[in-house]
Amino acid sequence: MTKQRIRPDGVPKVTGQLTYMTDLTFPNMLYGKVLRSAFPHANIIRLSTDRAEKLPGVKAVITHQDIPGLNGFGIIFPDQPVLCDKRVLYVGDAIAAVAAESIEVATAAIALIEVEYEQLDVLDHPQKSLDPLAPKLRKEGNILHRNGYKKGDAEAAFENCDLIVEETYSVPRQMHTYMETEGGVVVPEADGCITVYMGTQHGFKDRFQLSRILDLQEEKIRIVSSPMGGSFGGKDELNVQPYAALLALKTGRPVKLHQTRQESFVSGIKRHPMEITVKTGVNGDGFLMAHEVKIVADTGPYATLGPAVLDFSIEHAAGPYKIPHVSVDGLSVYTNNAVAGEFRGFGGNQITFALEGQMDRLADLLDMCPIDFRKLNVRGTTDEGPLGQRIVPTSGALDVLNRAEDYLLRERDEPSSPHTKRGKGIAISMHGGGLGYGRLDTAGGRLSLTNKGKIEISFGFEECGQGILAVIEEILTTEIGCSEEDIQVVIGDTDRVPLSGSTTASRGTSMVWHAVKRMKGTFKQDMISLAARRTNRPEEKLYLGKGGVYEGRERIISYIELGEAESLPTVTTTFNFPTTPDAVDSGHYLYTFSMTFSEVEVDLLTGQIKIICLDQVISAGPVVNERGYKGQIEGGGVMALGYAVMEDAHMVEGYYTKENLDKYMIPTITDVPFSMGVEPIEQLPEGDEHGPRGVGEIGTIAVAPSIVKAIHDATGVWVNQLPVSPLALLQEMERRKEPWTVQ
Structure with a gap:
């Protein structure tokens, strides 16, 4: 095992000093709330927001009619409505959202929205859904996906078995129960862009999905997603980002939307x-x-x-x-x-x-x-x-x-x-x-020297409590030979990082290791060449160490001094996460x-x-x-x-x-x-x-x-x-x- 190392984010987390996205506040900020369905399966007969709109302190009420682009989201299939217009399919379905001067006013406004439903038969078990007479939740039926694998002839092989065990196992629905429930702030910028300060496991995919919903170019959407208080897969998908973004654009003001634990329970995957x-x-x-x-x-x-x-x-x-x-x-x-x-x-x-x-x-x-x-x-x-x-x-x-x-x-x-x-x-x-195999699994990273003399390493994934900052720090300092004080890690901000895949599938550590291995040779050589030019020392005798570049035991130039150069080393790598050749x-x-x-x-x-x-x-x-x-x-x-x-x-x-x-x-x-x-x-x-x-x-x-x-x-x-x-x-x-x- 390696030596013990304190997590870079450890002290601020355990002392409560660290700020999550849901802790942020902005001047002139509004508060958002989402109205969820009262029934697990129903037609929407009538929807009226008149009373909510007239409530003092309410600045915006949105329904499906306020969505300029695609009324749907989903990482692979955008089949979940942002705001339902005709039918609801579970108790977490969203129907309307409100922005108001306070959370109390927003909550009161949600209660004033009138929805008339026609309740439909509820399919609360897969066997009910598979019944040929069951109502169809999709035009094509009630099966999302069918797949299998066969090797040899199992049916025939059972005939020659001396002992057979057959059993049915049932496993439950489990809640992620992350410490920080879904939420954050969306800020409309003066140039027509928006900044989304919300926890996610895939900022670039959030950006892509939001661009379709908002009918806004991806480059005009910035996702700031680190750090966040846990995910475990539960924030891999969009959750409340669309509602806060729509409300922020409609009002022209920052909108904070932070789900209560009960709201998270009902609507979360x-x-x-x-x-x-x-x-x-x-x-x-x-x-x-x-x-x-x-x-x-x-x-x-x-x-x-x-x-x-x-x-x-x-x-x-x-x-x-x-x-x-x-x-x-x-x-x-x-x-x-x-x-x-x-x-x-x-x-x-x-x-x-x-x-x-x-x-x-x-x-x-x-x-x-x-x-x-x-x-x-x-x-x-x-x-x-x-x-x-x-x-x-x-x-x-x-x-x-x-x-x-x-x-x-x-x-x-x-x-x-x-x-x-x-x-x-x-x-x-x-x-x-x-x-x-067959799944888009982009990896990569960027390694550069900043004008402040920091060795900056950037990845397009997030810190969600898993300790990836410590992993990056350990791998980089080991491979480059510098110290923790020499480096700067940038992750979780789509405006500042390269596209390098998501914080999913146990891939973070492996991806960082592969990326640094690919970048370190070129980066070290570029740094040594720069140091040699600025000190008139022979390149072949120089190496990177703590605080700067060395010749023998002598530090001949610091990273801070190197950062004063006009052209600074930058190395980027892009590759696919390792997959089977078959x-x-x-x-x-x-x-x-x-x-x-x-x-x-x-x-x-x-x-x-x-x-x-x-x-x-x-x-x-x-x-x-x-x-x-x-x-x-x-x-x-x-x-x-x-x-x-x-x-x-x-x-x-x-x-x-x-x-x-x-x-x-x-x-x-x-x-x-x-x-x-x-x-x-x-x-x-x-x-x-x-x-x-x-x-x-x-x-x-x-x-x-x-x-x-x-x-x-x-x-x-x-x-x-x-x-x-x-x-x-x-x-x-x-x-x-x-x-x-x-x-």
Whole structure:
């Protein structure tokens, strides 16, 4: 591991000094509010804003008629109306927006807008949507996306299996619960441009989408998006930017729009709920022979990145295992539930819960150690990827498995009371980084010397809490040889940075590493040449160091002095994130691996589950920043703990059964396990030229199945639905009537 390094943004964040976009204020600023639908599915019969417009302090009310360009947004498919005109498809649909002198007046004005609805049948489950008699949410029907993968002949292979396990797994809708809810300020500029100060994971794509909505040239829209208080995929899509922008342009004044937690809950995208039916067969020696998977995803009423999430689940359906016969079919189905889209793990969490559940059940029936069973079937260093594509050689799967036994053999603590029981479990995962083959995945960066003597590095992505600033700082100072004080990092501002892709898909660290590797040689040479000209020293003896350029141990010129030159070095690079050379749609090339060890304590009287230990072994190449690495894995683990045992943004007939954090439970400090170890495996196969991989998602993937296996170890009960229900667990223990069950 590298030396400990304090995050550049660490002190201002923990002291509360840092300013997020939602903290900004501007002179003459107005406050915005959005009116959302009262029903999950209805026709709009009449809309009147007269009373709202007459309220003192109201400066603008907008409806669909005020949109000069495209009334739609969506990263891939712009199918979500900015403001609905004829029909609403979920309770988060926007119908009108208001700008007023105060937030109180804006809230009052929203209540005065009159909407007459004709309620329609609500499709609150994919099976309802798939009914041939169901109303169509789209002209083409209720299926957003269908995809699959086949290898060999699974149906025939099952005939020759000695043991088959078939199970249906259900996973919930999860809320991102970022600290900073959606919002910020849009400022109209004197030259007809606008500046959008709002958190996002992709400023340039926001700019493109807003240009279509506002009928405004992209160059007239500036997106300032860093720093922001969390995202986890939830701000990858436009949210309230269009409303604040439309209101700002209509009033000619800055407009601040900041959603409450309840507004965020209702309108924000969520993790895809899925039902996954899996049939897996082995021969008598324990070798996997056949694997059949059927995935049905509830994508809500709009597309966002639903197709890509389903494709990712399909790709990872067989995970890190060698299975000769595979058949995977997936459906992403429109409903009147919440919009489901991108979320940390991007479909990998859902499918890994099902896959690892199968592995544990098979090992149990075969009376094999779950580690030995996995080792028997895990992929080798040069084996093909899960879609049959070539991938970078990696021993990551076996590497993390080889550490599992040491964790399982740890001495088990005694239960805390006579009516509790403890159990242990492990699970592994394989996770592709980047967007995959056939997806636009631009990368790049810019390295330059400023006239103030700073080595400036610029990227077109955002800081959303993941610690990317520390990663950039570590890589740049290591590769250039300068100090932290010598550099200046610029990100998250479309007017100041090059286009270099989004803050998504665990690509940040890898992209920075590749970009710096491409730029450093030319930049260092240009800097040395400039120094040689200004000092009359021979280039071949000069090198970059802390504070300036050196010859031997002598600093011959500082970076500040170099910055006084008329022409300063600037190097830019543009490239595509590494993808498989095989034409396999969405297939990935760089993968990370994890082994998660969980220990739980189950209360046999209440069914309550306490996570005692959550340790992870991660194979993702060299560690760039130790604290950041651990923070990503620990934070991801806690988020996944919530997914496993408490979080469910449950909906009934298109309405949330809970709309705020007083009822929607997320992990707090009291839920964090006492032990949360992070063990990195840094070595890569000889000849690997791809450096460190990102770890933003891998720490979330295998947590739920490891916890569920630990629950089985403690109680003998297999769980197939998340979050684990204490009541269902009690009922199953009672049904089984194990000797230790409390009567």
